[in-house]
Amino acid sequence: MKKLILGLFAALVLVGCSNENSKAEPANEPKAKKKVVQEDGHDYQYDVVTSATTSTFGTKPDAKLTPEQKEKQMFWSVQPPIGVVKGHYYKNEGLFDGGNKGILELVTDDDGKLIHVEFNEFASENYYEPKYANASKRLSDYAFFQATNTRTDDTLVTWVNGITFLEGQMLQENRLDGNFETVKGSSNSARNGMMPLAAAMKDWVKKPFGFYYYGIAEPLGNGSTARLQVVTKDGKITQVAYDEIFADRKTDITDATLQNFYRQSKYYSLDYERETGDHFVETVDKITHQALKSQDLLRAEKQDSETYTNYMRLAEKLQTEMK
Incomplete structure (x- = not known):
């Protein structure tokens, strides 16, 4: 995230x-x-x-x-895990090898079993x-x-x-x-x-810290997958992240002009906005900021954009899981 x-x-x-x-x-x-x-x-x-x-x-x-x-x-x-992932959330981060930043996120079930492990690194x-x-x-x-x-x-x-x-x-x-x-x-x-x-983190996962993770990912049918992730602390939303990840194979992406972005996400791609003119990051930041401020995933200013429509579809499903 x-x-x-x-x-x-x-x-x-x-x-x-x-x-x-x-x-x-x-x-x-x-x-x-x-x-x-x-x-x-x-x-x-x-x-x-x-x-x-x-x-x-x-x-x-x-x-x-x-x-x-x-x-x-x-x-x-x-590709992210398809479907819904829910559980106790833990995160650790640190610098290594000359300043690269590692971020490790874990999700466990109520018995302390790992159900999701994701490592990200920023150069x-x-x-x-x-x-x-x-x-x-x-x-x-x-x-x-x-x-x-x-x-x-x-x-x-x-x-x-x-x-x-x-x-x-x-x-x-x-x-x-x-x-x-x-x-x-x-x-x-x-x-x-x-x-x-x-x-x-080996001892952290032995007991809940009060943070809970809700994640959902669904294919959009065009060769990309929408993913919404939410973290709460004692029931209060502390983090909201939305992204759309292109397929691992070019041929699965229906729009030929987007096939060069395979195995990348719209949010983290270094070239997507410049080459397409799609202000995806700006749109997502606005939506997620409103959700975080209002403590309601669905309280986002309506926009005439595919990104907004895709986000709201997942938000409705995830908000139900959070009740």
Whole structure:
């Protein structure tokens, strides 16, 4: 979520070292094993390790694949969970690896079982590629930027692959601490950012803190998914976030002029507004601000826009869940 609840919990300042895939010290490289996992209906074949891998950051080896070959072989998903998710809410955040900001959000049921795990990262203010400074690595085109680098010719993975793989383990194993497998070639954020934040929360989830999460996501039928998320504290709305996320495949997006935004969201895309003229962020900020101020998801000034219509459809359903 872009609007952070400042002061919800004390932020952890995490100092990590960049340790991914360097061939300078092969003797220290952990042994990887092949693993096939299924996420979002897609089969992934990963090289996984149980400790940090060394870094090829800053290198640009000779290309082994054409862009067309990589597009066919690489896949990652940015889709939210479809349907309604409700439960006790916890959030932790912190800086790591030179100023990148990690945000981990958890939702548990009444028995303390994890039912939703989501990690987001925003690149540092002085990120080496200026376009991505302060940008969402999950929902902008950042993963495509990674995919164009020849360093990923061998691994065929991006930031998103490494994070969704770890999120899946935490959910399946219902734990936040201890060692986890990570994807070789995409383990920095997982090990230096997400895992320390999660470990610090292991005791938090043993009891409710008074924060409750309501989330809903539904396909819009045009190749994008609408998502509305609300957090309450002792019944009072403290956070409202709305977004529309484009499909993982170009061909699923009905408007050909929008197909280049696949695997991005309208809110976090760095190019969507500039290229389409759609003031999506401004519209959403206005709607969610009114909902937060009025403490009513449906009390938003009527607008003649598709964004408003889509938001209201989800808001009506979610408000019912909140009663």
